[in-house]
Amino acid sequence: MKxxxxxxxxxxxxxxxxxMTAEEVIPYVQSEGVxxxxxxxxxxxxxxxxxxxxxxxFLNFGHSEPPIRMQRVTLNDVPAYAGIAAVDAxxxxxxxxxxxxxEYGGAHVIEDLIAGKPVRLKATSxxxxxxxxxxxxTYVSLNSMNQAYLFNPRNAxxxxxxxxNSSERTLFTYMGKLLPSYGNVTYSSAGQLSPLLNxxxxxxxxxxxxxxxxxxxxYVAWEGTQFRTNVETSFGVPxxxxxNLATIGDMRDMSPDFVRALYLHGYGTTLALGIGxxxxxxxxxxMKAVSVSDEHLFAPVxxxxxxxxxxxxxxxxxxxxxxxxxxxxxxKEVRTSSLSSxxxxxxxxxxxxxxxxxxxxxxxxxxxxxxxxxxxxxxEVRSKEDAI
Amino acid sequence: MAKKKFxxxxxxxxVNEAIVYRLVKDYDLKINILRAEVKELGGRLLMEVDGxxxxxxxxxKYLNECKVDVQELANYVEKNEERCTHCGVCISICPVxxxxxxxxxxxxxxxxxxxxxxGMCIDACPPGAMxxxx
Numbered sequence: 061m062k063x064x065x066x067x068x069x070x071x072x073x074x075x076x077x078x079x080m081t082a083e084e085v086i087p088y089v090q091s092e093g094v095x096x097x098x099x100x101x102x103x104x105x106x107x108x109x110x111x112x113x114x115x116x117x118f119l120n121f122g123h124s125e126p127p128i129r130m131q132r133v134t135l136n137d138v139p140a141y142a143g144i145a146a147v148d149a150x151x152x153x154x155x156x157x158x159x160x161x162x163e164y165g166g167a168h169v170i171e172d173l174i175a176g177k178p179v180r181l182k183a184t185s186x187x188x189x190x191x192x193x194x195x196x197x198t199y200v201s202l203n204s205m206n207q208a209y210l211f212n213p214r215n216a217x218x219x220x221x222x223x224x225n226s227s228e229r230t231l232f233t234y235m236g237k238l239l240p241s242y243g244n245v246t247y248s249s250a251g252q253l254s255p256l257l258n259x260x261x262x263x264x265x266x267x268x269x270x271x272x273x274x275x276x277x278x279y280v281a282w283e284g285t286q287f288r289t290n291v292e293t294s295f296g297v298p299x300x301x302x303x304n305l306a307t308i309g310d311m312r313d314m315s316p317d318f319v320r321a322l323y324l325h326g327y328g329t330t331l332a333l334g335i336g337x338x339x340x341x342x343x344x345x346x347m348k349a350v351s352v353s354d355e356h357l358f359a360p361v362x363x364x365x366x367x368x369x370x371x372x373x374x375x376x377x378x379x380x381x382x383x384x385x386x387x388x389x390x391x392k393e394v395r396t397s398s399l400s401s402x403x404x405x406x407x408x409x410x411x412x413x414x415x416x417x418x419x420x421x422x423x424x425x426x427x428x429x430x431x432x433x434x435x436x437x438x439x440e441v442r443s444k445e446d447a448i
Numbered sequence: 449m450a451k452k453k454f455x456x457x458x459x460x461x462x463v464n465e466a467i468v469y470r471l472v473k474d475y476d477l478k479i480n481i482l483r484a485e486v487k488e489l490g491g492r493l494l495m496e497v498d499g500x501x502x503x504x505x506x507x508x509k510y511l512n513e514c515k516v517d518v519q520e521l522a523n524y525v526e527k528n529e530e531r532c533t534h535c536g537v538c539i540s541i542c543p544v545x546x547x548x549x550x551x552x553x554x555x556x557x558x559x560x561x562x563x564x565x566x567g568m569c570i571d572a573c574p575p576g577a578m579x580x581x582x
Binding site: 109110111163232236237239243244245246320321322323324325326330332385394395396397398399400401402403404406 | 536572576
């Protein structure tokens with residue numbers, strides 16, 4: 061059985077396309093077999109909704125009268141990067157509001173904008189002959205800005221280590237609150253629904269792939285930062301953080317239902333983002349890949365009290381175990397928590413299915429593939445000569 | 449029989465009184481102490497009380513007479529359903545399983561009846577959905 065993206069798009073146009081979510085397809089393949097399922101189903105939709113720190117927005121505010129070349133910009137007192145053209149800025153999700161101990165950050169500015177709220181813009185400048193103005197204090201909203209789009213350097217991680225804590229004190233990490241003496245385990249993946257776990261070698265996902273991003277239609281822009289392929293696999297699927305995506309999409313079409321600011325106590329702010337990717341069932345191999353279930357997907361458990369980049373996994377556990385609410389660690393039952401929302405992941409896969417069935421969303425072939433062989437380097441304190 | 453949760457507040461001069469003993473002995477109450485602390489400004493005792501409704505009422509009266517601040521715990525912690533993303537970070541944090549993951553809906557359910565107002569979920573909730581009701 062072979063099927064092309066063009067054939068799938070014709071079926072979407074004709075209203076004949078058969079779409080299932082990556083969750084629905086599991087029992088279907090179990091009862092009908094891969095061959096029959098591949099014949100019947102054209103597209104399988106995936107979804108994930110989790111904290112994605114490497115996210116942010118490019119904004120263009122429009123020119124003031126007289127014009128200003130903004131050098132220092134804040135939005136609701138959260139600094140944005142303005143070292144680009146006059147009225148462009150980039151606000152990152154983890155940037156914190158100025159002042160001590162703020163629980164408000166770039167992610168909140170992004171959520172507020174998407175929710176349609178006005179945001180206070182303050183900017184200063186040294187002033188130039190062509191941009192004489194030296195400061196401005198005003199309000200902007202999605203309606204008032206010329207462009208406002210998320211451009212996220214690292215989203216939708218293929219897989220991620222689960223966290224625990226062997227120390228005597230509670231740790232507040234980007235993996236959430238980790239209780240002392242292996243008091244709990246947190247993990248962050250939609251597992252069997254997660255986009256890149258359903259296309260583990262990224263056969264169908266590449267640059268230009270159309271995706272669901274925060275409720276809007278977005279695109280894969282590039283390989284994500286720290287993209288790597290050299291990760292140990294089980295059943296052909298990476299068992300740790302491997303591939304990920306740089307994504308782009310218009311904030312105007314996004315919804316706060318799928319873009320949510322988070323504050324992780326003791327860590328800072330981050331953005332929870334909903335991403336869904338349709339997987340075209342090009343052949344039986346693709347159907348086999350998307351029918352993977354949580355029993356066959358694994359994550360390492362690492363000890364976050366080890367303050368080093370080299371944390372050796374305590375053990376590998378399946379997402380079925382993690383999702384059961386309890387795993388066994390050193391002979392003790394430990395409760396588990398997810399940092400990503402399975403409910404929202406499921407909703408995203410369902411919304412994407414509906415959009416495809418209604419002909420509102422068609423599939424794309426990658427404009428260019430993402431790297432097939434990529435490792436991840438480290439940062440050392442080195443001399444100028446050694447850096448080359 | 450009734451089961452209720454109370455937060456008792458003691459001024460420093462009351463800390464040495466055997467109040468729990470009186471509650472057991474004189475009012476025939478079964479008491480489960482959930483939290484207890486003594487600080488500069490006095491003490492706090494969070495307890496679950498099991499006994500005859502009339503005895504619980506009388507005990508509360510006795511405590512008031514002793515100048516113990518008595519507050520019945522009902523919905524001390526609230527969950528903002530708009531804010532909750534149902535991630536479930538809270539479920540392995542909550543010591544009494546007042547927060548649970550409902551299956552197969554994968555929605556986080558909060559049972560205020562079980563809540564002991566420890567507040568551990570509050571700084572654990574990333575979208576800020578859990579708050580003390582003041």
